Structures are given as C-alpha cells and as structure tokens.
Amino acid sequence: MLGDSVQFSRILTELTLSFHIIYATIGVGVPLFIMIAHWVGIRKNDEHYILMARRWARGYVVSVAVGVVTGTIIGMQLSLLWPGFMEVAGHVIALPLFMETFAFFFEAIFLGIYIYTWDRFSRKKHLLLLIPVAIGGAMSAVFITVVNAFMNSPQGFEIIDGRLANINPIIAMFTPAMPTKISHVVVTAFMTVAFMLASIAAFRLLRGSNHVYHKKALFMTMKLGLVFSIATALIGDFSGKYLAEYQPEKLAAAEWHFETEEGAPLRLYGILQDGEVKYDIKIPFGLSILAYSNPNAEVIGLDQFEKDEVPPLYIHYFFDTMVTIGMLLLGVSALYYVAKRWRWKIANARWFLWLIVFSGPLAFVAIEAGWWMTEVGRQPWILRGLMTTAEAATSSEYVGLMIILFSILYFILGVGSVVVLNRIFRRNPVEKELAKYESQKGGDPA
Amino acid sequence: MTLELIGISVLWLFLFGYIIVGSIDFGAGFFNAYSHLTNKHHILTNIIQRYLSPVWEVTNVFLVFFFVGMVGFFPTSAFYYGTALLVPASLGLILLSIRGSYYAFETYGSRGHKGYSFMYGAAGLLIPASLSIVLTISEGGFISMVDGKPVLDYWGLFVSPLTWSIVVLSLAAVLYISAVFLTWYASKAGDEQATNLMRKYALIWAAPLIITATGIIVELRAHAPWHFDNILDLWWMFAISGVLFIGTVWLIWQRRNYGLAVVLLILQFAFAFYGYGISHFPYILHPYLSVEESFTNEAMAISLIVAFILGLCLLLPSLYLLFKLFLFNKDYVRGKEDKNHA
Ligand code: HDD
Ligand code: HEM
Ligand code: HEM
Numbered sequence: 046m047l048g049d050s051v052q053f054s055r056i057l058t059e060l061t062l063s064f065h066i067i068y069a070t071i072g073v074g075v076p077l078f079i080m081i082a083h084w085v086g087i088r089k090n091d092e093h094y095i096l097m098a099r100r101w102a103r104g105y106v107v108s109v110a111v112g113v114v115t116g117t118i119i120g121m122q123l124s125l126l127w128p129g130f131m132e133v134a135g136h137v138i139a140l141p142l143f144m145e146t147f148a149f150f151f152e153a154i155f156l157g158i159y160i161y162t163w164d165r166f167s168r169k170k171h172l173l174l175l176i177p178v179a180i181g182g183a184m185s186a187v188f189i190t191v192v193n194a195f196m197n198s199p200q201g202f203e204i205i206d207g208r209l210a211n212i213n214p215i216i217a218m219f220t221p222a223m224p225t226k227i228s229h230v231v232v233t234a235f236m237t238v239a240f241m242l243a244s245i246a247a248f249r250l251l252r253g254s255n256h257v258y259h260k261k262a263l264f265m266t267m268k269l270g271l272v273f274s275i276a277t278a279l280i281g282d283f284s285g286k287y288l289a290e291y292q293p294e295k296l297a298a299a300e301w302h303f304e305t306e307e308g309a310p311l312r313l314y315g316i317l318q319d320g321e322v323k324y325d326i327k328i329p330f331g332l333s334i335l336a337y338s339n340p341n342a343e344v345i346g347l348d349q350f351e352k353d354e355v356p357p358l359y360i361h362y363f364f365d366t367m368v369t370i371g372m373l374l375l376g377v378s379a380l381y382y383v384a385k386r387w388r389w390k391i392a393n394a395r396w397f398l399w400l401i402v403f404s405g406p407l408a409f410v411a412i413e414a415g416w417w418m419t420e421v422g423r424q425p426w427i428l429r430g431l432m433t434t435a436e437a438a439t440s441s442e443y444v445g446l447m448i449i450l451f452s453i454l455y456f457i458l459g460v461g462s463v464v465v466l467n468r469i470f471r472r473n474p475v476e477k478e479l480a481k482y483e484s485q486k487g488g489d490p491a
Numbered sequence: 492m493t494l495e496l497i498g499i500s501v502l503w504l505f506l507f508g509y510i511i512v513g514s515i516d517f518g519a520g521f522f523n524a525y526s527h528l529t530n531k532h533h534i535l536t537n538i539i540q541r542y543l544s545p546v547w548e549v550t551n552v553f554l555v556f557f558f559v560g561m562v563g564f565f566p567t568s569a570f571y572y573g574t575a576l577l578v579p580a581s582l583g584l585i586l587l588s589i590r591g592s593y594y595a596f597e598t599y600g601s602r603g604h605k606g607y608s609f610m611y612g613a614a615g616l617l618i619p620a621s622l623s624i625v626l627t628i629s630e631g632g633f634i635s636m637v638d639g640k641p642v643l644d645y646w647g648l649f650v651s652p653l654t655w656s657i658v659v660l661s662l663a664a665v666l667y668i669s670a671v672f673l674t675w676y677a678s679k680a681g682d683e684q685a686t687n688l689m690r691k692y693a694l695i696w697a698a699p700l701i702i703t704a705t706g707i708i709v710e711l712r713a714h715a716p717w718h719f720d721n722i723l724d725l726w727w728m729f730a731i732s733g734v735l736f737i738g739t740v741w742l743i744w745q746r747r748n749y750g751l752a753v754v755l756l757i758l759q760f761a762f763a764f765y766g767y768g769i770s771h772f773p774y775i776l777h778p779y780l781s782v783e784e785s786f787t788n789e790a791m792a793i794s795l796i797v798a799f800i801l802g803l804c805l806l807l808p809s810l811y812l813l814f815k816l817f818l819f820n821k822d823y824v825r826g827k828e829d830k831n832h833a
Contacts, residue, residue, distance in 0.1 A: 107596075113548055114591040117555055118584050124562060125580055128573035135566025136787055140794050143563045146556045147802035153548035154809045158816060177809070214794045440640045441577040454585050458592055465596050 051435045053444035054126040057451060059420075061119045063413055064455045068112035070412055073186045073231065074238025075105045076179035078266070083172045085265070093258045094265075096478060099163065101242070104466055106160055111462050113153075118451070126444065130427050130437035133209065137202050138195045140214045145188035152181025183231055190230045194222035197419070198291050199428045221291050225284040232280055233415070236273035237408035240374060242266040244405030247398045249475075258475050264385065267401070271378035278371055282335060289336035292429065293345040295422035298356040299364040300332055301325075302346045309333045309344040314365055317358060356422045363418035370411040374404055494792040495782050498564035501799060502557060503768050509553035510764065511668060511757060516550050517615035518669020520590065522692065524612025527605055535685055539673070549813070551591065563795050567785035568775050575634050575643040576625065583621040586614040616662055623661035627654045630715045631777030641779070653707070653714050660703040664760070667696040671739060671756050675749035690743055697740050701733075704763070715777065721770035728766035735759035 079098045086094030124131045134142075155177040162171065195201075201217025203210050246263035249256075288296035296302070301312050311331025315324045330340035337344070347355055377400055384392035391397055427434045519539045526535045562569045593611040628634060633648045634641050648654055670693035677685035708729075712719040722729070736759045742752040773781040786792070 109548070110592055110596075113551055114588040117551060117587060117591075120555055121558055121580055121584055124558070124569045124573035125577045126573075128570040131562055131573060132566045132570040135562040135569050136791060139559075139563030139566070139787070139791060140798060142559050143795055144798050144802070146552060146559050147798075147805065149555065150549070150552045150802075150806055151809060153552055154806075154813050157548060158813060162816065209788070212788045212790050214791050439574055439577060440638075441574060443578050447577065447581050450581065450585060454588055458588065461592060461596050 050441060050444050051438040053448055054438045055434065057444060057448050058119075058122065058126055059417075060448065060451060060455065061115065061122055062416070062420075064459070065112070065115040065119050066412060066416060067409060068108050068115060069186065070234045070237050070409070071105070071108045071241070072112045073182045073234035074241075075101060075108070076175060076182050077235060078238055078242060078269070079105065080172065080175045080179055081269070082265070083168075083175065087168055087172065091261075092479070092482060093261055095168070096258065096475065096482070097262055100470070100475070100478075102160060103469060106156070107462055107466055107469070109156065111458050113149075114458065115455075116149075125441075126439050127427065127437045128439055130432060133428065133432065134192070134195075136209050137199075137212055137214065137217045138192050141188040141191040141218055145185050148181045148184035148188060150181075152178050152185065155181070186231055186234060187227050190227045191218050191220075191223055193419075194220045194226045196427065197226075197423060197429055198222040199431055204431070222287060225280060225287045229277070229280045229284050229415075232273055232276045233408075233412060236270060236277050236374070237405075237412055239266050239270035239273055240378075240401075240408040241405035243270055244402045247401035251395065251398050251402065254475070256475055258479070263401070267378050267381045270374065270404070271382050274371065274375040274378055278375060281368070281371060285335045286337065289344060292422075294347065294350050294354065295356060295360075295419075296336065297345060297347045297350075298358055299360050299418060299422060301358065301361050302332060302344060304348050305343065305346040307333070307341055307343045309336075309342075309346075311335060312361075313368075354425065356424045360418045360422045363414040363421070366414040367411045367418060370407050370414075374408060374411075377401065377404055494789065494796070495786045497796060498560075498786065498792060499768075499782055501796075502560045502564060503765070505553055505557045505560065507761065507764050509550070509557060510664075511760065512550045512553060514619070514665040514668035515672045516669075517590075517619060518665045518667075519673060520593075520608075520615035521612045521666065522669065522673070522689070524609050526688075527608060531688065535688065537682075549810075551587070554587075560795075564787055564792065565775060565780075565782070565785045566787050568780055571634070571641050571776055571780055572625070572628075575628065575641045578643075578645075579621055579624050583618055586618045586621065589614045590618070616665070619661040619665050620658045623657050624648070624654065627651070627657050629771070629774070629776055630711070630718060631774070632714065634776065634779070636779075651714070653710050656703055656707045656710055659699070660707060663696055663700040663703055667693060667700045668756060668760070670696055671743065671749075672753055674743065675753045678749050686749075690746070693743050694740070697736075701736060717777070718770060721772070722766070725766050725770050728762050728769075732759050732762035732766065735762065 079101045082094045082101065083098035086092070086096075086098060123134075155174055159171070159174045159178060162174070165171075166174075195217055198220045199217075200220055201214065202212045205211075243263055243266040246259045246266065249259045250263065285296065288299075301315070301317065302309060309330070309332040311328040311334075313326040313328070315326070317323075332344050333340050333342045336342060381392055381397070381401070383389070423429060425433050425435070427437045522535060523539050561572075590611055593607060596607065627648065628643070630653065633644050633651075635644065636642070670689050674686055674689040674693055677689055708719070708722055711722065735755045739752045739755040739759060742748055742755070773783060775782055775785055787795075
C-alpha cells in the first residue's frame with residue numbers, strides 16, 4: 046500500500062508540475078516581451094507595437110490566471126504529497142519559498158493595475174507599471190529554482206544524531222547548482238516565449254493576413270529568439286559542467302556513459318539493447334568537452350555508483366530531445382535573421398514560415414524534456430544523497446483518487462484556456478482593432 | 492515577544508486578511524449567481540465585476556502566503572497537516588481552481604455563461620466550508636497516530652456537530668461580510684438599487700452569524716474543554732466583538748454611514764478571530780503540536796522575519812496604490828473609467 050502511495054505521489058507531482066510549468070514559463074517570459082514592444086512603440090512612435098503590447102497583455106492575463114491556480118495547487122501539494130520532505134525543507138530552505146510569495150504579490154498587484162489602466166496614464170508612465178510585473182515574474186522563477194537547486198545539491202545544514210543542526214538559510218540558498226540552474230531556467234523561459242509569439246505571427250501570415258503588424262511582430266520576436274537561443278546553448282553547456290562536477294551520476298545516465306574514461310565521446314540518440322548502445326551517433330571527445338572543455342578530460346561513468354543509486358537510463362532521451370530542439374531553434378532563428386538581412390527569399394517561403402509555426406510548441410517540448418531530465422535524473426533521491434523519494438512521500442491511501450480528480454481539472458483548464466484565448470483574438474482581429482484606434486485618434490499613426 | 496509569537500501572529504494576520512478579502516470575494520460570487528436565479532442580475536453584476544476583477548489575484552496570494560509561511564515557521568505542522576489533509580485540502584484546491592479560472596474565462600471569454608457562474612457561486616460557498624474543516628481538526632480528537640503517522644478519522648469528522656456548526660458559521664460569515672462590504676461599495680458607486688438589495692442581504696445574514704458563533708462556543712465545552720476554558724478567560728474580547736457587531740447592524744439598519752459599518756465589521760471579526768486564536772494557544776493541533784515544539788530553528792525564524800519586514804516595505808506602498816486606484820477612486824467605482832481595460 047505504501048509503495049503505491051509513493052508511486053502515485055510521483056505521478057501526481059509530475060502531472061501538476063508539467064502542467065504548471067507551461068503557464069509559469071509564459072508568466073516569466075511574456076512581461077518582458079510586452080515591455081519591449083511597448084517601449085519600441087513609444088520610441089518609434091509606432092502604434093503597431095503599442096497594439097502588440099496591448100494584445101499580448103490581454104492574452105497574458107488568461108495564462109496568468111491558470112498559472113496562479115496551478116501554482117497554488119503545487120504549493121499546497123508539496124506539503125500534501127511530500128510531508129517528510131517539506132518538514133526538512135521548512136527548516137532549511139523555507140526562505141526562498143517565502144520570498145517567492147512576495148514576488149507573486151508584487152506581480153499580482155501591478156499586473157492588475159497595468160491591465161485596468163490603459164489610457165488612464167501617459168504611455169511612458171503606463172510602461173513603468175510593467176517593470177514590477179516583469180521583475181516579479183522573473184523573481185518567482187528565481188526563488189523557486191533556488192529551492193530546486195537545493196534539492197539537487199543540498200547544503201547549509203548538518204545532520205547530527207539524526208537531527209538537523211547548524212542551519213544556515215543563506216548558505217542553503219547559494220548552492221553550487223543555483224547559478225546555472227537559475228540562469229538556464231530564466232533564459233529558456235524568454236527563449237520559449239520568443240518562439241511562441243513568433244509562431245503566432247507566422248501562423249497569421251500563413252493564414253493570409255498580410256498585415257505589416259504581423260511582419261513586425263515576427264521580425265522582432267525572431268531576433269530576440271536568436272539572442273536567447275545563443276544564451277540558452279551557452280548556459281546549457283555550463284549546466285553540463287556543473288553536473289560533471291557535482292552530480293556526475295545524472296550526467297552519466299543522461300549520456301549513457303557507462304565506464305569512467307578519458308576523452309569520452311558524446312552519444313546522441315540510439316537504443317539500449319542488453320547493455321549495449323546501438324544505432325547511436327558518436328561525437329568523439331564530445332562528452333569530455335561538454336563536461337570539462339577539455340577533449341582529454343576524464344569523465345566519471347556509471348561504474349562508480351551503487352546500482353540502486355543510478356537514475357533511470359531513459360533520461361537520455363529527454364536530454365537528446367532538449368538539446369536537439371535547442372540546436373534546431375538556434376539554427377532556424379539564425380537562418381531567418383541572415384535571410385532577412387541579405388533579403389533571401391527563403392525568409393518568406395511558406396515552408397519556412399511553417400517551420401517557425403512549429404518552433405513555439407517545440408520550445409515547450411524542450412522545457413518539459415529538460416525538467417523531466419533533471420527531476421527523474423535526481424532519482425532515487427528527493428534531497429540528493431540525504432533523503433529518498435520513498436522516505437518523503439505521504440502515507441495517505443487516497444492519492445490515486447486525487448490523480449483522477451486533478452487530471453480532469455487540468456484537462457478543463459487546458460482546454461478552457463485555449464478556447465478562451467482563441468475567442469478573444471478571433472473576435473477582435475488586428476485589422477479591426479487598428480482601424481478602431483485610428484478612427485479614435487483621427488490621425489495617421491505611423 | 493518571542494520568535495514563536497511573532498511567527499504565529501504574522502501568520503494569523505494573513506489568515507485574517509484572507510478571511511476578510513476572501514469572504515468578500517466568495518460572497519460576491521454567490522450573490523452574483525443568486526441574482527441570476529432571481530432575475531436581479533442587472534442590478535448586481537456591474538458592481539461585483541468592477542470590484543472583483545482587479546483584486547482577485549491579490550486575494551489568492553493571502554492564502555498562498557499563509558500556507559507557505561506555515562511551512563516556514565512551523566515545519567512540523569506541514570508534516571502533520573500535510574499527511575492528514577490530503578483529501579479535504581485537495582477538494583478545496585479544485586474548488587479554488589474553478590473560481591480562479593472563472594475570472595479569466597468569464598471576463599475575457601464567454602461573458603455571461605450561466606452554468607459557469609452557478610458553478611462559480613457554488614464554489615464560493617464550498618471553499619470556506621472545506622477550508623474551515625482545518626479549524627475543526629485543530630481542536631483535536633479527529634487525528635490519531637498509526638505507526639507514527641497521523642491518520643484522519645473521516646467518519647468521526649463527518650458526524651461531529653462541531654464540524655457542521657463551523658461549516659455553517661463560515662458560510663454565514665462569508666455572506667454577511669460580503670453583503671456589508673458590497674452595501675458600502677454600491678452606495679459609493681451611487682447605485683441605489685444595488686445598495687438596497689445588498690443591505691437587505693446583510694440584515695438577513697446577521698442573525699445566523701451570531702447564532703452559530705454562540706453555538707460553537709457552547710459545543711466546544713463538550714468537545715474541547717481546554718479550549719472552552721481559555722475562551723471564558725478571554726470573555727472580554729468576545730464581548731467587544733459582540734458590541735461591534737451590534738454597531739454594524741444598527742448602522743446598516745439605519746442606512747447610515749456604511750463606511751463606518753465596514754470598519755466596525757472588520758474590527759468585530761478581528762476581535763473574535765484573535766480571541767479564538769489566542770484561546771487556542773499553545774496548540775496548533777491538539778494535543779500533538781504546540782506552537783513551541785513545532786517551531787522552526789532560530790536562524791530560519793530570524794531570516795523569515797527579516798524577509799517579511801523587507802517584503803512589507805515593498806508591498807504596503809503597492810497595495811496602497813492598488814486601493815487608491817480601484818477602491819477609493821470615485822470615477823472608477825462609478826464605472827466612468829470602464830474603458831481602460833486592456
Ligand atoms: C527551451 C528550453 C530548453 C532548451 C532549448 C535547452 N534547455 Fe537545457 N534545460 C531546460 C530547458 C532547455 C530547463 C527546462 O530549463 C532545465 C530543466 C531544469 C533546469 O534547471 O533547466 C534544463 C536543464 C538542463 C541541464 C540539467 C541541469 C541540472 O540538472 O542541474 C543541462 C545539462 C542542460 N539543460 C543543458 C542544455 C544544453 C547543452 C542545451 C543546448 C542547446 C539545452 N540545455 C537546451
Ligand atoms: C522548481 C522547483 C521544483 C521543486 C521544489 C520540485 C519538487 C519535486 C518533488 C518534491 C518531486 C517528487 C520526488 C521525486 O519523484 O523526485 C519531484 C519530482 C518530479 N518533478 Fe520536480 N520540482 C520542481 C520543479 C519541477 C518542474 C518545473 C517540473 C516540470 C515539469 C518538475 C517535474 C518533476 C517530475 C517529472 C518529477 C518526477 C520524477 C520521477 O519520475 O520520479 N519538477 N519534484
Ligand atoms: C515546486 C515548484 C513550484 C511551486 C510550489 C510553485 C508555486 C507557485 C504558486 C503558489 C503560484 C501562484 C502564486 C499566486 O497566487 O499568485 C505560482 C505561480 C507562478 N509560478 Fe510557480 N511554482 C513552482 C514551480 C515554478 C517554476 C519552476 C517556475 C518558473 C520557471 C514558476 C514560475 C511561476 C510564475 C512566473 C508564476 C506567476 C503566475 C504567472 O505569471 O503565470 N513556478 N507558482
């Protein structure tokens with residue numbers, strides 16, 4: 046029975062977090078893009094960008110609502126499903142969790158003000174209101190990721206005779222995992238949102254709207270997408286180096302690196318048959334370079350670990366998915382940028398626009414794959430090296446039932462948010478809205 | 492004041508904040524749905540939406556703040572309540588989700604979908620009912636330890652009169668608080684019809700509120716004598732609360748000074764709520780958890796309190812701005828600036 050509740054708790058946590066992370070990513074990224082569009086609009090005195098900010102803000106509110114709802118759920122579920130862990134977490138890592146609520150609070154207040162005060166302030170003042178929203182969103186991601194970093198490399202306390210002692214909440218926050226984790230999470234959120242907005246613009250263009258509004262949106266978001274993809278790949282590389290140093294078992298499992306060796310190759314894809322890797326693509330010295338920037342460095346393999354402390358090997362596929370998508374999107378946005386600069390025809394080709402349409406959903410797949418890789422790759426630990434997942438789980442018998450209820454809820458929320466977003470934008474197409482503002486002003490806005 | 496006391500007072504303050512702000516919100520949802528039924532919808536909807544839409548997320552943060560703070564200040568309580576509350580808390584969460592998504596889905600999507608606003612109204616009553624169960628459990632007698640793990644006695648809880656009285660009290664309180672507040676808000680907006688309707692609701696719900704509140708104190712005598720004795724020692728707090736209650740009802744009855752009525756209402760609940768909290772001391776969960784035993788370590792406590800003070804310095808000015816723009820701005824309340832929405 047207890048085995049079941051551990052298994053079910055894991056499934057429910059996976060479900061809630063995988064759902065929340067979609068909206069959380071939007072919550073972190075979109076305010077930045079609204080801000081940029083709003084700012085460009087003011088600077089160039091171009092109504093199109095102002096309208097972009099306005100429309101994105103409108104969609105953003107819907108996703109925030111679901112983000113808040115699912116965030117509240119996961120916040121409480123952590124205590125409901127992992128009471129053993131939360132007791133320890135409360136003693137050692139409660140500070141960032143607590144500060145996160147302030148970040149939400151701050152974000153919530155100013156978002157409410159921003160949304161309900163269009164045209165009540167001057168444009169510049171109104172833009173200022175957005176800064177706390179963007180900071181609040183990013184800080185929530187930072188604080189929660191600090192908690193996750195702690196789970197991966199716990200420190201800031203000692204265990205003496207089975208009791209916690211010498212607790213230092215500040216040291217617990219600044220773990221070795223923190224710098225790479227935070228920066229990777231925040232930058233990938235920006236990257237994902239850039240491609241999400243780009244895919245919407247590309248889709249409108251494909252659907253026959255030839256409005257310059259969509260072209261401006263596409264160009265701006267793809268350019269930012271390129272910047273953030275480069276940053277993502279760089280920081281991803283640093284994340285790999287962190288793993289090699291502090292969580293070698295996770296890196297080794299993700300790379301199917303079985304034996305400790307020097308000059309280790311990087312394996313991509315492939316399948317595992319009777320302990321043999323087949324059909325893989327081998328990049329000589331690749332893993333040593335990823336892990337230590339040195340083709341001859343020694344990389345620790347799975348042979349160094351107890352069998353029951355090796356994470357599930359299927360995380361290899363999550364890793365490959367994330368990296369492949371990262372490289373692909375980097376390529377697409379770079380090609381788009383170059384093509385626009387040199388006026389190559391390809392930038393307007395239908396098949397290329399379709400590729401951009403897929404970039405948004407692919408970025409979300411990469412986010413999910415990345416989280417599944419890190420979280421499953423931490424198994425069997427919930428606090429690496431200290432507490433196993435099984436020790437932390439609830440003993441309640443009703444977790445299975447809750448999985449069913451929450452699945453239904455997420456289904457409704459997911460479908461509901463898509464339907465509502467669709468309706469908002471369908472009912473109010475760009476052309477119509479621009480015409481409305483122009484007639485209000487009576488002038489010719491840019 | 493010891494660190495424990497500061498910790499529990501801060502949390503209690505946020506729970507109180509949630510109860511007031513949340514009640515206004517939950518009750519408004521119910522009145523909104525009810526007015527659909529009685530075809531008085533046109534009277535209330537505007538008032539309710541204008542107040543609620545910009546503030547709902549803030550309401551939710553009060554709750555998040557409370558349970559995150561609980562984990563931080565009293566980690567052991569996370570273990571006990573976390574294990575025992577899986578089912579009731581999950582149901583509460585699902586109801587909260589229905590409500591939370593209402594704003595987004597309803598205000599931006601299908602304005603006026605009746606089914607959803609009924610669900611929304613019903614959820615507004617079920618949430619306080621399901622959350623108030625925590626108060627019942629904290630009185631003790633419903634949790635037993637099996638193999639060192641806390642187990643909740645669902646049947647005992649279900650058949651206990653105390654459970655149901657607390658549920659009824661929470662419902663009456665929600666509807667009363669919300670009706671008094673909306674009376675004031677509607678009168679500020681200069682909407683006479685809505686004011687009269689809300690005034691009527693406020694008077695109707697005053698009676699059940701005071702009857703159940705008294706009833707619960709009597710039931711505690713049988714269920715939790717320790718708590719009952721503590722309440723008697725603090726009789727004056729409850730007496731002040733009662734006087735304030737009479738003051739509110741009198742003002743509403745006389746159609747006078749609705750603003751002052753809201754202030755008295757908040758004070759009335761503050762006295763009752765703090766009286767309840769103080770008399771519950773030192774137990775967080777009778778008899779397993781006391782404030783002192785379940786308290787976190789000193790280093791964490793100090794850093795949480797510092798973070799809290801710094802956070803308040805950031806929040807109070809922002810909250811002031813929010814209220815200034817939406818609650819105390821005549822033009823907004825009257826709906827003159829309705830067009831500013833993104
Ligand atoms: C748009 C999403 C996205 C993209 C394109 C990438 N990543 Fe990533 N990655 C994430 C989204 C992500 C993430 C969801 O944000 C993770 C999960 C947990 C975390 O800290 O960040 C993550 C984790 C993560 C980790 C594990 C860190 C840890 O466990 O502590 C490594 C080693 C990498 N990434 C490496 C890369 C590399 C080399 C990429 C090459 C381009 C890459 N990522 C692209
Ligand atoms: C940032 C803070 C996070 C915290 C504090 C956290 C906490 C936890 C906890 C307590 C568990 C259960 C123990 C376990 O099975 O390992 C878990 C597992 C898991 N989490 Fe995270 N998580 C975080 C972020 C995320 C995110 C954003 C995702 C995204 C989808 C995620 C996905 C998962 C998955 C898939 C598992 C299950 C791993 C397995 O197969 O057992 N986590 N996490
Ligand atoms: C264990 C993991 C997590 C917990 C406990 C958690 C908790 C929460 C809570 C309680 C809220 C709602 C706050 C409110 O009432 O306003 C929320 C929203 C949010 N969360 Fe999470 N969260 C988790 C994971 C994450 C991760 C990994 C990220 C970012 C990468 C993230 C980013 C956000 C953001 C930006 C919001 C604001 C809502 C929005 O703008 O959409 N969260 N989260």
